[in-house]
Amino acid sequence: GQQVMQIPQYQHVQEGEDFTTYCNSSTTLSNIQWYKQRPGGHPVFLIQLVKSGEVKKQKRLTFQFGEAKKNSSLHITATQTTDVGTYFCAANFGNEKLTFGTGTRLTIIP
């Protein structure tokens, strides 16, 4: 079946350090979305990437979509305690289903 691999599963960083999570697919994607879920909360949409090689920034967050549209990354610069949560990618394979990655749980060490 169509799956998207997300790594790492867990990441513990010191406050102020950078953080990156990656999503990889063996199949070309139509688009990819990123969501953040705070502990005890619900997923909240962050961004959608559609074009090959696309790069989008939101303050300290940088999102990239690979040239082949098979992988994506989310990079956070200088993490803060408010960044704590689980980050999910959600892949659209063009088949009417959005497939979520397993998520990367980010913990910040003050």
Next chain:
Amino acid sequence: DSGVTQTPKHLITATGQRVTLRCSPRSGDLSVYWYQQSLDQGLQFLIQYYNGEERAKGNILERFSAQQFPDLHSELNLSSLELGDSALYFCASSVVPDNTGELFFGEGSRLTVL
């Protein structure tokens, strides 16, 4: 507040029982999605409705069923419950039917099967 309302927030029931989870989408959203999130797990897509019609089906068990009503609210029915059905069930809505737009998630219904 995403604008998506889910009830109940918490539900505790016994194995073999049946429960109904309810979702009201954001005003104007025609698509409703149901996802299951088990403890420390990702989001498993169950089913999608668009304007009252089933649009896409994921890994939904035969014991589970859903529908979307004319007023666009949706219900997820879970029957013959098993311990493994304990999970957080999220409803999400969007304007478009084809996963090209943002999903707005409700706060979820936490189901515990004892």
